[in-house]
Amino acid sequence: SPGPVFGAVDIGASGGRVIAGWIDDGTIHTDVVHRFGNGPSETADGLRWDIRGLYAEVITGLGRLAECYPRVISIGIDTWAVDYGLLDAAGELIEDPHCYRDPRTEAAVDTVHDRIDPAALYAITGLQFLPFNTIYQLVAEQSCPAWERAATILMLPDLLAYWLTGEQGTDVTNASSTALLDATARDWSAELLKVAGVDPGMLPAVQAAGTIRGPLSAEVIKQTGLPAETVLTSVGSHDTASAVAAVPATEPNFGYISSGTWSLVGIETPEPILTEDSRAANFTNEGGVDRRIRYLRNEGGLWLLQESLRQWQLDGTDHDLDQLLAEAATLAAGGPTVDVGADEFIAPGGMPERIAAACRRDGRPEPRTAAEFTRCILDSLAIAYDATVQAAEQLAGQPIERVHVVGGGSQNALLCQLTADATGRPVIAGPVEATALGNLLVQARAHGAVAGALEDLRPIVAASSTLTRYEPAAS
Ligand code: LFR
Numbered sequence: 001s002p003g004p005v006f007g008a009v010d011i012g013a014s015g016g017r018v019i020a021g022w023i024d025d026g027t028i029h030t031d032v033v034h035r036f037g038n039g040p041s042e043t044a045d046g047l048r049w050d051i052r053g054l055y056a057e058v059i060t061g062l063g064r065l066a067e068c069y070p071r072v073i074s075i076g077i078d079t080w081a082v083d084y085g086l087l088d089a090a091g092e093l094i095e096d097p098h099c100y101r102d103p104r105t106e107a108a109v110d111t112v113h114d115r116i117d118p119a120a121l122y123a124i125t126g127l128q129f130l131p132f133n134t135i136y137q138l139v140a141e142q143s144c145p146a147w148e149r150a151a152t153i154l155m156l157p158d159l160l161a162y163w164l165t166g167e168q169g170t171d172v173t174n175a176s177s178t179a180l181l182d183a184t185a186r187d188w189s190a191e192l193l194k195v196a197g198v199d200p201g202m203l204p205a206v207q208a209a210g211t212i213r214g215p216l217s218a219e220v221i222k223q224t225g226l227p228a229e230t231v232l233t234s235v236g237s238h239d240t241a242s243a244v245a246a247v248p249a250t251e252p253n254f255g256y257i258s259s260g261t262w263s264l265v266g267i268e269t270p271e272p273i274l275t276e277d278s279r280a281a282n283f284t285n286e287g288g289v290d291r292r293i294r295y296l297r298n299e300g301g302l303w304l305l306q307e308s309l310r311q312w313q314l315d316g317t318d319h320d321l322d323q324l325l326a327e328a329a330t331l332a333a334g335g336p337t338v339d340v341g342a343d344e345f346i347a348p349g350g351m352p353e354r355i356a357a358a359c360r361r362d363g364r365p366e367p368r369t370a371a372e373f374t375r376c377i378l379d380s381l382a383i384a385y386d387a388t389v390q391a392a393e394q395l396a397g398q399p400i401e402r403v404h405v406v407g408g409g410s411q412n413a414l415l416c417q418l419t420a421d422a423t424g425r426p427v428i429a430g431p432v433e434a435t436a437l438g439n440l441l442v443q444a445r446a447h448g449a450v451a452g453a454l455e456d457l458r459p460i461v462a463a464s465s466t467l468t469r470y471e472p473a474a475s
Contacts, residue, residue, distance in 0.1 A: 004449055007065045007075035008439035009058050009160070012239060013261045014038060014306060016054065018061025019433065020069050021440035023449045027464040028437060033068055034061030040099035040348070047102035047348075051085060051093070051156065055163055059223055066225040073227070075164075075216075076235035076443045077157040078242045078435060080261075081177035081286075082134050085159040086141070087152040094146045097156065100132035101347055108140040115195045119279065124192060126183035126272040126285030127176070128298055131343060134178035135196050142197055153202045157237035164232055167214035168204040171234045173241035175206050176287035183272040183285045183293070209236045209289045210446040235442040236289045240264045240296075242438030245289040245454055247404045248431065248462035255389050255400035256296075257419070258434065259409025261303045263340075263381060265388040266296025268454075269396055281391050289442055290454055295396055299384040300340030302409055304377045307351035312370060319370045327371035328378065329414045335372065336364035337380040381409075382418035389423050402426045406434035413468075420470040431465035 008019045018034040036057040040047045058077075065072055085097045098104070109131055112121075118129065127133060134155075141147050154162055155174045162168050175181045175188070180196060180203070182189040187206050193199070207213075213232040221228050236242040243258040258264040272285035272293050286294040312319050338345075338358045345354060352373050356366045359376075367373040385403075393400045403425050409415055410429040420427040431437060441457045444450045450457060 003071070004073045004447060005069040005071045006440050006443040006447070007062065007072055008436040008443075009061065009075060009077040010239065010242070010436045010439055011038060011054060011079040012435075013040075013080050016057060017436065018058065018065055019436040019440070020065055020072070021436070021444070023444055026460065028440060028444070028460055029464070030433065030436065030440070031068070033064040036061070040101060043096070046104060047099040048096040049083065049099055049156070051097055051159065055160055058160060058164075059220070062220070062224040062226060070227070072230055074231050074233045074443045074447055076233050076439045077160050078235060078237050078239045078439050079156045079160075081155075081174055081238045081240070082132055082137070084134060084137075084153050084155050086146055086150040087154060088149045089151040091152070093159070094149055097159075098137060100137065103347055105131050105136040105140045108136040111139050112136055112195065116192075119276065121179065121192070122279040123274050124182050124189050125179045126274045126278075127179045128282050128284035130298060131346070135180055135192065138196050138198060151202065152204075153198070154204065155237070158204065161213055161232050161234075164216055164220050165214040166217050167232075169207050169211070169213050169234060170204050171207050171209050171211070171237045172287040173209060173236040173238040173289065177238055181206070181287070183274065183287070186287060186291070207234050209234055209241070209442050212446065233443045233446050235439045238286065239435045241286065241288050241294060242442070243406050243435040244268065244294050244438070245457065246431070246434040246438035246441060246461045247406055247458060248428070248465055248467060249404060249458050250462050253399050253401040254404055255392060255402070256404045256406065257385055257409070258407050259405050259415070260301055260407040261306065262301040263299040263385065263409065264294070264296050265299055265385055266294060266392050267396055267398055267400065269293045269295045269398070273396060275395075278395050281395060283392070283395060289438070292454065295392060297388045297391070298341070299381070299388060300342070300345055301381070304340060304345055304351060304355065305374060307348060308355070308370075308373055308377070311349075311351050317370070324371055324374045325412065325414050328375040331371060331375045333379070335379060336367060336376050337383055338362075338376065340377070340380045340384050378412070378415050378418055381415060382422040385419050386422040389425070400425065402428060405429045406431060408432060416468070416470045420472040424472045426472065427470040428467050429470065430467040431461065434461070437461050
């Protein structure tokens with residue numbers, strides 16, 4: 001029977017899961033005890049997350065965890081970045097959090113850039129410009145009534161953690177996605193809080209991943225049946241940080257792609273790279289576990305395919321993904337491509353038409369069949385991955401000899417092969433649940449079940465996963 005068991009709560013934009021994990025004989029074992037769907041809802045007042053619904057799923061999942069594993073000692077939470085909840089002075093959530101895909105930040109981007117030059121902003125945060133970075137969302141928020149009552153800002157994993165423990169805190173990985181964090185000092189920037197019109201008292205203290213946030217509340221213990229001593233351990237609460245911590249690299253000189261709704265493509269560096277060249281290339285310096293920097297570029301992701309599938313379903317022409325991928329694999333290389341990272345693909349709705357329109361505008365042949373759209377999206381992702389791998393190598397002066405693909409995209413054989421071909425480098429695919437594994441390993445280390453630096457933890461992931469290697473086609 002296993003020793004101490006850890007629980008990972010991992011919630012992505014399209015679904016969440018609660019996963020049990022334990023260390024046995026140098027490997028990490030996992031068991032998914034609960035899965036649930038997620039997605040933003042279109043409300044009269046913008047695109048929002050049903051965070052109370054997600055919390056209810058977390059409680060259900062923790063109940064199953066307790067039922068199956070009596071020896072749970074800690075849980076950890078990660079979600080996507082940039083989004084937050086506003087609490088009033090009594091600690092109550094004022095309204096459902098906005099989804100970053102809500103286009104409400106357009107004017108706020110100009111307001112922020114009038115207050116601080118984008119070059120000066122980058123020199124402090126090192127954050128890639130994305131129109132939904134928290135700083136722009138908060139400035140947009142200031143013209144809404146909720147803001148007048150807002151006393152506290154909690155990033156989404158921290159909001160869930162607050163409900164579970166009553167403790168308020170945050171960790172550097174998620175805080176680094178806000179554009180309010182000083183990438184060098186790894187703490188809130190007083191200057192940027194002023195720019196954003198945020199009182200410093202509204203934000204919790206920044207902790208390192210691996211810090212014990214606090215015990216679960218008596219009410220949560222009663223609801224879930226978890227042992228009374230169970231604590232919440234802060235992990236790389238930005239999902240991408242947990243995924244990068246669990247890249248199964250056993251040698252240096254690797255690049256990674258955390259491939260899911262988004263594609264996060266880059267490398268790990270010891271210090272941020274805040275040069276003007278880096279800003280021009282729109283690379284980000286996000287905080288990693290153990291003071292590492294996730295030097296990467298956020299490229300569009302499988303969102304384009306997810307949204308296309310959703311649209312076809314709405315149109316009454318359902319497609320089976322496996323069949324589409326098989327058909328797409330038979331199509332010739334060199335078809336039309338789009339810029340998957342373009343702002344025009346951020347919002348939901350009508351995705352195939354938007355892709356066709358981009359091809360038309362750029363003078364490329366329009367995809368017609370669902371398989372052609374699928375191939376166009378995957379080819380577009382592969383060329384974006386290649387461009388970003390090359391740019392990362394140059395900007396950081398660090399060679400990339402192989403590329404690890406983790407997350408949902410690692411199961412897409414066509415995407416992995418196209419990526420190997422486009423980058424001219426071997427691709428090592430897997431594990432699909434890297435994010436949960438990174439979450440679990442940071443907890444396991446905080447509680448003494450494993451020891452060492454990320455270089456010691458990553459081989460545990462490699463030894464515990466089935467990885468698939470794709471060689472680049474000879475060109
Ligand atoms: C991936 C991710 C990315 C972030 C995007 C929005 O799930 O966390 O890292 O840029 O979602 O938060």
